[in-house]
Amino acid sequence: MSAHTVWITGASSGIGEALALQFARNGDRLVLSARREDELERVAERCRDAGLATDQVLVLPLDVTDWASLPGRVQAVLDRFGGIDLLVNNAGVSQRSLCKDTDMSVYQKLMDVDVMGQIALTKAVLPHMLARGSGHLSVTSSVAGKVGAPMRTGYCAAKHAVMGFFDALRAEVEGQGVSVSTITPGFIRTDISRNALAGDGSAYGKEDEDIAGGMDVNECAEVVFKGLKAKKREIPVGKGKEMAALWVKRISPEALFRLARQ
Template identity: 65%
Template sequence: MPENSKRFEFTDAVVWITGASSGIGAALAREMGRRGARLVLSARRESQLQAVRGQCVDAGVEDAAILVLPLDVERHELMPAAVTQVLERFGRIDLLVNNAGLSQRSLCIDTDLAVYKKLIDVDLLGQIALTKAVLPTMVAQGSGTLAVTSSVAGKVGAPLRTGYCAVKHGVMGFFDALRVEIAHLGLNVTTIVPGSIRTAVAHNALAGDGTAFNRPDEAIEEGMDVDDCARVIADGFAGGVEEIAVGEGPEMQLLDMKRQDPTATFRLLETMAADLIQRKPPPMP
């Protein structure tokens, strides 16, 4: 395989981003559009996708180079038709960024089983189902990159996130295994491992009863700027990086620490958990 075969060229490439209505997905749309990509923007909320389309146009992307394609990743039966729409518009798919997802903020003992099922359906099965729908197109092309936004929580067990860690570890395992299965076909897999990025992820996270957490998360509030995050990720694709770690602050050190000294990592995170539990706010009335 040529040394530079995993580098991604954005100019005129068709890039499909899920979870594109806000946060990292919206920032990736703006950044990749500025780099010359043709964009497919998917999420459940069409009005917000249209707003992101406007931001991309303001950033210099031609309106004709953007397809707004509302999609609920839990509706697996709709995915083949969505793929057909993309192909009818652009004729190919060069990069799929599986970025849709939910987070969680609750102790295991306080978390309904339905919350775990929701996280699995959205953050794991949704990514697998759309990847499987797109994969035959890329095989026929003989080229393409399949990507997923995981998390530091996909590498390290973090408190208040048993469900989120489970699904993010799951997507890392699926896409790492997929990478080795499809490399001989000329296809690439990229996993994205963000730390704390300043988005609304904590406010939109699920509480133990399945309602929105709707509270600030100090680490997220002090995290990396989302547009800076998008530039790092886009640079990673351009450079052929297969696992893109992106973030600032001590949590990023956990990625190396977990490999080098798992026991010390467990003790550190236990201390963090005890502190969080002690400061846990009372239940909402």
């Protein structure tokens, strides 16, 4: 496979970090973005240890909710590497709280980070890809973007939203040489539940049993890497009962609703 320029947001931990290592081993040039520059530098060092030269990795801190800064970040990538072949919109935050206990500010943050931030960066990158008639846009959605689950009303709403946006975007741009992939993870062993928002906006700080028993993050990244390289339109990844829920939703929505309630 020839080397490409791959931009990963949420690259400082979890799926983003593991995916960066997959692309590094493949020899792809990397742009690593998240808010925590020190953690990005740590990941960049791991990517260099995996075989990339110093000038093949760009650490580019950003906050996806700062829309005004995003065109400048895109230009920085273009100035460094001359193009963007693949954007992996992977920044995000989850939620663990009942609707009745969740402050509206928590819902607002989930939408700002998980939906509007992904849209804003995609819109900033899209003109470049359309102008050259090639490129690949992707987003990390979730099984929660297909299935409703308790304690995650805002997270499910956000992930359903990005799934809808990127499916619609694909219909607009696929005929112009731009591919669009939605990544649909189930339970993956990361810190997602520990870093999730509680009802008052504080960190949930606990690990879910389902997350603890989920797929290894490196195994997940390998599946996603292969799916992105193949330009699959949708990339489900996981190994637990939640993956079966994707099929149950299609075959018998009523059965799934009963299961979710339990």
